[in-house]
């Protein structure tokens with residue numbers, strides 16, 4: 001009987017359960033369930049609805065049974081950096097506070113008083129994002145020290161869901177590296193760094209790598225679902241799973257395009273040189289101890305917020321259509337400015353930026369959308385130039401993966417501003433990489449090379465070539 005592996009991919013805007021099977025050398029996907037993910041205010045904090053998300057995961061597993069799917073295994077991946085702390089009775093001490101919460105404002109600068117930015121980068125190789133786990137924990141140490149003292153378990157979001165499924169507590173490697181608390185060379189928790197920060201080392205668990213079979217379902221869940229299955233660790237950082245499925249690796253820069261845009265390359269060793277620090281690139285962990293040399297760009301979060309500001313009156317494809325029609329409008333914002341991380345109103349923030357910089361101010365939904373897409377493409381171009389400068393080589397193509405690869409205008413803009421061929425797809429790259437890791441763990445696929453060849457033969461990739469003149 002064909003084995004099915006279930007990928008649970010929860011990004012910042014939506015979650016999905018997708019079943020994967022291997023049929024005649026190809027990977028077939030079957031979407032089982034999709035649900036919304038969003039940030040909500042809980043008390044003083046912006047939080048994720050961790051309990052609801054786990055219920056959604058269970059709903060998706062029940063739907064497997066309704067669809068006659070008997071999964072061999074399940075693997076969970078989500079966004080990075082965020083976590084829960086459990087007490088000695090394994091009860092959550094904290095909400096799943098979001099990286100967009102302002103509790104980390106100013107924390108990075110305070111940490112630099114304890115350890116220099118340069119040393120922190122040399123040891124961890126991780127980009128400086130004010131919401132990194134290190135700064136979230138430092139904020140707790142400063143403002144809720146009693147809570148931190150009670151913490152016996154640090155679990156990142158996928159770790160926590162894995163614990164609820166199996167009772168096993170572990171920290172998965174690719175996501176642990178996003179905390180900026182893992183040493184880039186030892187690949188272990190950096191205990192010296194934790195001592196410098198005054199954060200208790202004991203609450204961190206053993207770091208386990210992708211393809212680890214963590215366990216099986218708890219007895220309670222087996223009786224609830226009516227079947228058992230293995231719980232396997234994919235690259236539980238969603239971008240880590242997405243990168244596994246990039247069909248074109250050779251001389252290719254990937255853009256994992258979802259709520260965030262993660263632009264980078266896969267590399268065999270960490271690059272912690274000053275230029276990488278200055279350009280704020282990261283060396284997050286990948287499968288088989290590869291490194292994901294990449295940088296965060298604000299991403300399609302901006303158009304998600306624009307869509308929300310218009311009370312969802314326009315679909316994403318309608319906003320692209322309106323942007324195409326706004327041909328005469330040109331204004332570029334610095335998408336990575338912290339002002340766009342969680343503004344009250346994204347449209348107003350973009351308007352204010354254009355006024356402050358003496359640029360035309362967008363006045364229609366099409367002009368606002370075009371400003372977002374032009375600005376993202378401009379930021380991608382800057383990152384591509386920086387990557388080629390650091391690697392001292394040209395890259396032939398850019399592979400856009402994730403939901404954002406459906407934005408045909410943006411794909412063409414990327415080709416035009418970078419003057420490179422753009423491959424677009426697969427859309428569900430993260431889930432595909434998650435499933436590939438499970439089949440690797442089950443020995444259904446031999447190695448990553450075979451997995452990538454199979455992925456390349458299984459999914460359509462659209463191609464875009466630089467036009468003679470930019471799309472205006």
Ligand SMILES: Nc1ncnc2c1ncn2[C@@H]1O[C@H](COP(=O)(O)OP(=O)(O)O)[C@@H](O)[C@H]1O
Pocket residue numbers: 010011012013014015257258259260300301303304316317320402403404405406407408
């Ligand atoms: N039909 C479409 N046309 C253009 N863009 C789209 C379309 N469908 C989805 N998108 C883009 O994909 C994004 C979601 O990508 P996804 O990878 O699912 O995000 P995440 O994993 O962060 O939740 C949306 O914010 C939107 O900008």
Ligand SMILES: C[C@H](O)[C@H](O)[C@@H](O)C(=O)COP(=O)(O)O
Pocket residue numbers: 010011012013078079080081099237238239257258259260261262296299
């Ligand atoms: C906050 C992190 O940088 C973020 O999680 C990023 O690493 C990421 O993976 C985002 O994935 P999305 O699918 O939510 O864009």
Ligand SMILES: [Mg+2]
Pocket residue numbers: 010011012238258259402430
């Ligand atoms: Mg995603």
